[in-house]
Amino acid sequence: MKVKYNLINKDRNTEARYGKLETNYGTYETPMFMPVGTKATVKLLTPDELYEVHAGIILANTYHLWLRPGGELINKAGGLHKFMNYKGPILTDSGGFQVFSLAKPKDITEEGVKFKSHLDGSNLLLTPEESIRVQNLLDSDIAMSFDECPPYPVTHEYMEKSIERTLRWAKRGKDVFNNPNQSLFGIVQGGEFEDLRKKSALETVKIGFDGYAIGGTSVGEDKDTMYRMIEYSTKYLPTDKVRYLMGVGEPLDIIEGVIRGVDLFDCVLSTRIARHGNAFTRNGKINLRNLKYREDFSPIEDTCDCYCCRNFTKAYIRHLITSDELLGGRLLSIHNTRFLIRLVEELREAIKENRVLEYREAFIRQYQSK
């Protein structure tokens, strides 16, 4: 089935939305944080651990899976869900972001992007058609249109040409899309230019997709610019379709995104910082390598319900991290992912009760209190 977004409550004072998203794997509440499983695995975690932190949709990266093990193999396995044994919805990106960030040098033409594989240096061409073909094979629940992710900053002139090409790519992708169980999302680009964000949003909506993503907001700008880019995008998107802010997952950015009407977020941060010994807490990010946790026999957060906090102390996790024991990164990945999911759970309640701004204020006060 195509995903169906139902708007249930809108916060009275902001654009924040509480909604329900119907998917092939049941109905999920939004705003939602989606853990990233780049190579068909959320690093170090099993599907059961994802269910336990109340994950809904998870991400997988088409670029990585296209290169290895290949869309055909995963299709033979019965699709991505069967391959990785995840019994929940999966969103695949288009591969565009990775081609622009990982694969260098690259040559962007109307046809697509020519680049060298980051694995073996072979010459490859990723086109809108190939991206959709691979995503159709992967059989994710949500596929993304192939877009250009320009660096920041670029000129208005470059960005205008870029969004026009991205619109043509989106159209070409939609034309070859042929998986009836899958939804296809369009992507709004346009950098920090309101007129281009508007044009990109309206034209993408004109092509018509099952949901809309906002790209290019997390490529190194200051936060105010980023939040403006989000505003410039969501305000031109239809209220009856789900909205996804790509690659954003700092706690404060999730809150600011929700306030601007975003429903879905993804980010590698929760698991990446975990592997380096960092944990999200209500009082800010902490690094478990810090000597002050050596004899701290309390959990990372007393109020957290995750497996890590229910069972292990900071002193033990510090020991694991400083001893290069991978269980440390695994436990912190569980905690951090659950942290962001608890955050969106709380935001849902705040939206229903029209107190999103108060929630933000209280969260920021505590988060920056350290």
Place this chain on the structure above:
Amino acid sequence: MKVKYNLINKDRNTEARYGKLETNYGTYETPMFMPVGTKATVKLLTPDELYEVHAGIILANTYHLWLRPGGELINKAGGLHKFMNYKGPILTDSGGFQVFSLAKPKDITEEGVKFKSHLDGSNLLLTPEESIRVQNLLDSDIAMSFDECPPYPVTHEYMEKSIERTLRWAKRGKDVFNNPNQSLFGIVQGGEFEDLRKKSALETVKIGFDGYAIGGTSVGEDKDTMYRMIEYSTKYLPTDKVRYLMGVGEPLDIIEGVIRGVDLFDCVLSTRIARHGNAFTRNGKINLRNLKYREDFSPIEDTCDCYCCRNFTKAYIRHLITSDELLGGRLLSIHNTRFLIRLVEELREAIKENRVLEYREAFIRQYQSK
């Protein structure tokens, strides 16, 4: 409490014993395979995963924990069980094996072993007293005597001096041992010399311990020599005490050890080979990197009840391993550990039914059939 071994059945045709071992954490059946948690973690696995593979006693390494985070810290945490949250019995080794294998150069004197830390090169001295003091602090259920682990081969003359010193060290360790909740095991050494194994066993028993270990059998000898060393040791050990073959965990070696009257085994192999992509199967060891598993959508073993085999295919695990995704090593660690535990479970049944030799024959036929 001190562990108490109850011999329940002896195989009619071999020295194999089925027994029950009473511990601080309940009664466990033997023969038993004990997973190794070197630095207070069985690499990549949680305590819950250990319960799920039916682990009983697990090991931790005094040498590593002594260096980092230190016995005092773990004692402050409430002991090793609380520190790592394992609610089952824990055996700590003496640190001797690691001092002899990891820490070089070393200087062995009557007092103990002087060596350089493998972490920071600092000069350290490990003595029988210090080993026991640290193990008392760790508060494991079973502590091991500090012994010399001579290389192989050494002369009869060297080995005789070595076992005599190890006996003096065992006595010194016992004299300072002061944890009433902990058991203390002696260690039989003597290399491949029957007279020295006999002397070491009889004199160690004369000192009197709660259980007896057999050391120095896995330092690079051929298998026949190794099995002889085991025989030379178990035949001089009392039947009412549990016997532990240190560091042995190849499937065939476990079977041969059981046949020679051994009750407990430990080995890093099940988790170490896992992290390199290898799995134990009834048809021999396999490497999941092998191209032939690329499209193999069946579990590692159809007949295995582990989490890995219940949920994932060889093709997926191959993808994880070849993509350097740590979930691969984690899943294989579960499978391999469960494999060895299932092996000892089957051996227990075989002993009860006096068919250990038939079991060995059938196992070897299949294991070497590949």
